[in-house]
Amino acid sequence: MKNILVIAETFQGKIRKTSLPAVTFAAELAGKVGGEFSIALFGSGVAGLAGELTGFGAKNVYVVDAPGFANYLGGPWAKAVVALAQQAGATAVAAVSDTFSRDLLPRVAARMGAGMVSETTAIVGDGAGVKFQRPMWAGNVLGTVEVRTPTAVFGVRGTDFDPPKATGGASAVQNASIAFADDGKATYVKFEPTVSARPDLAEAAVVISGGRGLKDAAGFALLNPLADMLKAAIGATRAVVDAGICPNDLQVGQTGRVVAPQLYFAVGLSGAIQHVAGMKNSKVIVAINKDEEAPIFSVADYGLVGDAFKILPELTDAIRKHKGL
Amino acid sequence: MKILVTAKRVTDPDAKIRVKADGTGIETAGLEYKLNPFCENAIEAAVQLQEKQGGEVVAVTIGDDDAVQNLRTALAMGADRGIHVKLPDAQMDSDLAARILVKLFEQEKPDLFLLGKQAVDGDSNQVGQLVAEYLDLPQACFASKLEVAGDKLTVDRELDGGMETIQVGLPAVVTADLRLNTPRLPTLPNVLKAKRKPVQELTIDALGVDPALTVATIAYEAPPARKGGIKVKTVEELMDKLVNEAKAL
Numbered sequence: 283m284k285n286i287l288v289i290a291e292t293f294q295g296k297i298r299k300t301s302l303p304a305v306t307f308a309a310e311l312a313g314k315v316g317g318e319f320s321i322a323l324f325g326s327g328v329a330g331l332a333g334e335l336t337g338f339g340a341k342n343v344y345v346v347d348a349p350g351f352a353n354y355l356g357g358p359w360a361k362a363v364v365a366l367a368q369q370a371g372a373t374a375v376a377a378v379s380d381t382f383s384r385d386l387l388p389r390v391a392a393r394m395g396a397g398m399v400s401e402t403t404a405i406v407g408d409g410a411g412v413k414f415q416r417p418m419w420a421g422n423v424l425g426t427v428e429v430r431t432p433t434a435v436f437g438v439r440g441t442d443f444d445p446p447k448a449t450g451g452a453s454a455v456q457n458a459s460i461a462f463a464d465d466g467k468a469t470y471v472k473f474e475p476t477v478s479a480r481p482d483l484a485e486a487a488v489v490i491s492g493g494r495g496l497k498d499a500a501g502f503a504l505l506n507p508l509a510d511m512l513k514a515a516i517g518a519t520r521a522v523v524d525a526g527i528c529p530n531d532l533q534v535g536q537t538g539r540v541v542a543p544q545l546y547f548a549v550g551l552s553g554a555i556q557h558v559a560g561m562k563n564s565k566v567i568v569a570i571n572k573d574e575e576a577p578i579f580s581v582a583d584y585g586l587v588g589d590a591f592k593i594l595p596e597l598t599d600a601i602r603k604h605k606g607l
Numbered sequence: 608m609k610i611l612v613t614a615k616r617v618t619d620p621d622a623k624i625r626v627k628a629d630g631t632g633i634e635t636a637g638l639e640y641k642l643n644p645f646c647e648n649a650i651e652a653a654v655q656l657q658e659k660q661g662g663e664v665v666a667v668t669i670g671d672d673d674a675v676q677n678l679r680t681a682l683a684m685g686a687d688r689g690i691h692v693k694l695p696d697a698q699m700d701s702d703l704a705a706r707i708l709v710k711l712f713e714q715e716k717p718d719l720f721l722l723g724k725q726a727v728d729g730d731s732n733q734v735g736q737l738v739a740e741y742l743d744l745p746q747a748c749f750a751s752k753l754e755v756a757g758d759k760l761t762v763d764r765e766l767d768g769g770m771e772t773i774q775v776g777l778p779a780v781v782t783a784d785l786r787l788n789t790p791r792l793p794t795l796p797n798v799l800k801a802k803r804k805p806v807q808e809l810t811i812d813a814l815g816v817d818p819a820l821t822v823a824t825i826a827y828e829a830p831p832a833r834k835g836g837i838k839v840k841t842v843e844e845l846m847d848k849l850v851n852e853a854k855a856l
């Protein structure tokens with residue numbers, strides 16, 4: 283665990299900012315075990331982005347830039363990551379937990395013979411006795427986990443580690459020559475991005491989530507003016523996504539996105555365990571629900587009992603006035 | 608087509624889980640157990656494929672003696688036979704589960720291995736990917752749509768930021784997301800029929816699997832509770848709190 287390789291992620295030609303808290307994790311772990319860390323960037327035409335990663339105290343920033351890496355495929359990518367880890371002498375690999383790394387990292391772990399900790403939220407202790415914490419049972423339990431293999435792989439929960447700090451010094455950029463080993467077993471067909479002018483759920487300072495209480499697409503659209511004013515991301519419960527009102531990547535919860543914004547509005551949603559698992563670390567939580575017994579009120583800082591169809595326009599108006607818009 | 612599919616036993620997904628006072632595990636008294644919801648999606652997908660094009664569906668569970676109940680649910684949903692590898696949850700991590708499943712895959716030689724994307728007790732989201740790497744098979748994780756054409760499978764995958772489509776050659780490993788399908792409820796006649804379907808019992812010794820864990824959960828605790836908040840009566844009061852107390856606007 284003394285030489286940690288962090289995988290930085292790109293999305294549509296840019297560094298995915300939400301993948302960077304893994305750098306903070308690696309810096310902390312390196313400090314606690316007396317080691318060092320480097321950052322790896324895989325892709326096609328990504329070399330120009332390396333400069334954005336050199337200021338965080340990494341020893342090296344490795345760039346693997348080849349046409350084969352234009353699209354992700356689990357098998358070939360796992361081979362490439364492990365090949366780079368070997369070249370770099372890395373004994374641990376870490377990345378922020380999202381659908382990219384959840385797909386990739388277990389394969390990397392199997393290939394390295396490493397134990398993997400999913401959704402790591404904290405590092406406990408130091409030196410040879412270092413351990414890790416991770417949520418289980420939809421966040422109802424916090425487990426302390428010990429890695430029993432000489433090498434380790436970490437999925438890092440992005441909301442539990444800050445964005446990395448600039449350290450002043452610059453890391454060396456290394457172009458690593460790792461071939462894309464296409465085994466022909468899988469092929470990429472297409473990607474249909476969720477088109478939205480709003481900020482990404484994991485990056486927004488304000489998130490407004492709606493639930494089944496908003497009834498249908500027209501009801502759900504009542505969140506839009508509020509989101510526009512607050513530059514907020516919109517989230518949803520599984521019920522809303524299942525009903526086809528929202529794309530799946532807006533689902534907040536145990537099996538969707540995990541968010542921890544400064545301000546979270548929960549509107550017309552009950553606060554099922556599975557939903558709360560994805561938002562309970564938000565700084566301030568506001569719940570609007572017509573049922574005063576709804577479980578969401580037990581995690582909300584401010585609860586307003588009432589009809590969302592009546593409250594939303596009033597609240598939107600009040601915020602408009604407050605902002606002088 | 609021969610399909611291998613998982614049927615993991617988990618604590619009721621909607622139960623409020625409490626940690627034992629001594630931190631050695633969770634309080635299990637009075638808890639109900641269910642089939643892992645993602646396994647339900649995997650089983651439903653397997654049975655639908657079988658209904659379309661024939662073949663065999665073999666369901667597998669790794670767990671203590673009671674896990675056979677959940678395996679029977681898989682049989683009642685339409686799986687043809689079951690395999691129960693007896694091993695208590697407490698002696699397992701995702702890697703050990705994966706290495707056991709690898710052995711079963713090698714024995715059964717299915718065309719397709721369908722798993723859930725995540726077990727809702729451990730929330731690890733690792734096993735399918737581990738199995739795929741150990742067997743050097745292609746994987747399609749977080750599947751929300753499956754289409755078979757010949758020896759190829761086209762899969763829609765639910766990703767952060769959008770929907771991806773990939774094609775994998777068979778044999779392949781697929782992990783199911785919740786929107787893959789709506790799992791059927793077993794009918795009473797099928798529950799009765801399931802009682803007579805064959806279930807093979809195995810141990811990890813018989814399979815020749817090393818019981819060593821790569822990661823071990825050594826302590827359990829309740830997460831810090833959120834401080835209780837207050838109820839406000841009006842939008843004005845809410846605005847006042849958000850602006851002046853929380854300074855959130």
Ligand SMILES: Cc1cc2nc3c(=O)[nH]c(=O)nc-3n(C[C@H](O)[C@H](O)[C@H](O)COP(=O)(O)OP(=O)(O)OC[C@H]3O[C@@H](n4cnc5c(N)ncnc54)[C@H](O)[C@@H]3O)c2cc1C
Pocket residue numbers: 492493494495496518519520521522533534535536537538539549550551552553554555556557560570571572573576588589590591620644645727
């Ligand atoms: C394996 C599994 C994984 C899951 N993962 C997730 C997940 O990641 N994320 C997730 O969100 N869910 C998840 N779920 C689903 C979860 O269990 C709940 O079913 C879901 O969150 C409920 O959505 P809801 O709150 O929108 O709907 P409901 O529970 O139906 O709540 C609707 C609420 O709206 C209120 N309401 C109705 N009308 C009004 C009105 N006019 N004004 C104000 N309030 C009103 C009602 O009082 C009620 O509280 C998962 C479930 C399973 C089994």
Ligand SMILES: Nc1ncnc2c1ncn2[C@@H]1O[C@H](COP(=O)(O)O)[C@@H](O)[C@H]1O
Pocket residue numbers: 613614615616643645646667668669670701704721722723724725726727729730731732733734735
């Ligand atoms: N003990 C088990 N028995 C059968 N299948 C399992 C077991 N553990 C995990 N799985 C399968 O692997 C998937 C992912 O599990 P996990 O990586 O533990 O979240 C689950 O959805 C199941 O399909």
